[in-house]
Amino acid sequence: xxxxxxxxxxxxxxxxxxxxxxxxxxxxxxxxxxxxxxxxxxxxxxxxxxxxxxxxxxxxxxxxxxxxxxxxxxxxxxxxxxxxxxxxxxxxxxxxxxxxxxxxxxxxxxxxxxxxxxxxxxxxxxxxxxxxxxxxxxxxxxxxxxxxxxxxxxxxxxxxxxxxxxxxxxxxxxxxxxxxxxxxxxxxxxxxxxxxxxxxxxxxxxxxxxxxxxxxxxxxxxxxxxxxxxxxxxxxxxxxxxxxxxxxxxxxxxxxxxxxxxxxxxxxxxxxxxxxxxxxxxxxxxxxxxxxxxxxxxxxxxxxxxxxxxxxxxxxxxxxxxxxxxxxxxx
Ligand code: UFG
Numbered sequence: 289x290x291x292x293x294x295x296x297x298x299x300x301x302x303x304x305x306x307x308x309x310x311x312x313x314x315x316x317x318x319x320x321x322x323x324x325x326x327x328x329x330x331x332x333x334x335x336x337x338x339x340x341x342x343x344x345x346x347x348x349x350x351x352x353x354x355x356x357x358x359x360x361x362x363x364x365x366x367x368x369x370x371x372x373x374x375x376x377x378x379x380x381x382x383x384x385x386x387x388x389x390x391x392x393x394x395x396x397x398x399x400x401x402x403x404x405x406x407x408x409x410x411x412x413x414x415x416x417x418x419x420x421x422x423x424x425x426x427x428x429x430x431x432x433x434x435x436x437x438x439x440x441x442x443x444x445x446x447x448x449x450x451x452x453x454x455x456x457x458x459x460x461x462x463x464x465x466x467x468x469x470x471x472x473x474x475x476x477x478x479x480x481x482x483x484x485x486x487x488x489x490x491x492x493x494x495x496x497x498x499x500x501x502x503x504x505x506x507x508x509x510x511x512x513x514x515x516x517x518x519x520x521x522x523x524x525x526x527x528x529x530x531x532x533x534x535x536x537x538x539x540x541x542x543x544x545x546x547x548x549x550x551x552x553x554x555x556x557x558x559x560x561x562x563x564x565x566x567x568x569x570x571x572x573x574x575x576x577x578x579x580x581x582x583x584x585x586x587x588x589x590x591x592x593x594x595x596x597x598x599x600x601x602x603x604x605x606x607x608x609x610x611x612x613x614x615x616x617x618x619x
Contacts, residue, residue: 299321304365396450403454453534464604472612505579523543527539544582
């Protein structure tokens with residue numbers, strides 16, 4: 289067992305619940321703070337403690353930090369739907385930016401010295417150069433990306449003023465599910481391609497829409513860098529070790545595999561894995577979709593001992609499908 293405990297906000301959600309598993313498996317004590325608005329209490333591993341609270345509820349958060357001896361915070365809680373951020377930007381500036389501000393202040397006032405933040409490739413907007421490096425211009429094209437970028441800036445300023453270091457991991461397209469079947473993406477109203485394709489494969493929907501066939505890519509459909517959620521979770525555990533080892537240093541790191549797949553290539557993988565032919569409907573572009581978003585991941589590979597274990601599209605799809613079937617059997 290490691291010294292101290294890790295507070296995981298959003299630990300009842302998709303990526304957070306996988307981080308909880310990775311931390312527990314690595315011997316950490318874990319306390320989850322989640323308001324259960326989009327998360328599920330059953331998604332929190334029983335070995336962790338669950339505090340049902342908003343991360344901006346200073347009293348509950350600070351009590352939990354003291355009671356459990358929290359020495360580091362992993363902050364996943366927030367709102368994540370890009371189109372919703374366009375129609376309701378203030379929700380994103382409240383749930384992502386303002387809530388993060390409160391949480392960071394709680395960390396500083398309670399003497400928590402390490403902070404890992406769930407940032408996003410959406411902070412880059414439409415990158416001019418792909419693969420995208422961490423020092424590329426950050427020009428978000430939606431309030432979601434801006435709300436996360438503002439939190440990156442707060443962390444940078446706070447780390448310069450207080451004894452706290454941080455790692456902001458900029459996620460590319462997170463997909464898949466725990467290979468042991470303990471968690472997966474469960475929130476209703478999915479918009480993410482692999483989740484939608486898995487729903488189609490299990491009969492929850494009749495077809496998959498392909499949004500745009502005229503992008504400047506090899507087959508005209510959008511190219512993304514899909515990363516398995518359990519690899520991403522493992523990167524957080526290694527990032528925490530790095531923060532502990534080098535207290536004066538903070539990091540902005542892309543979290544991706546550095547390789548892109550088109551929408552059609554993803555759907556081919558789903559057909560291959562399921563031995564089905566899922567109906568594809570070619571449709572117009574969604575607003576704001578870049579042609580290609582692929583990480584340059586040299587920095588994370590250099591900074592961390594982390595090496596992806598599931599860097600394989602068929603594996604990602606297989607695990608997403610297993611979880612989808614599990615969800616279907618629960619209903
Ligand atoms: N797509 C389809 N059909 C669908 C869903 C998606 O063709 O039903 C396409 C999209 O147009 C895109 C690709 O599949 O080309 C991936 O789309 P997702 O919605 O799965 O993911 P995004 O790349 O749009 O979004 C991801 C993260 C966001 C983040 C964004 C930008 O999920 O949180 O990258 O970094 F903001």
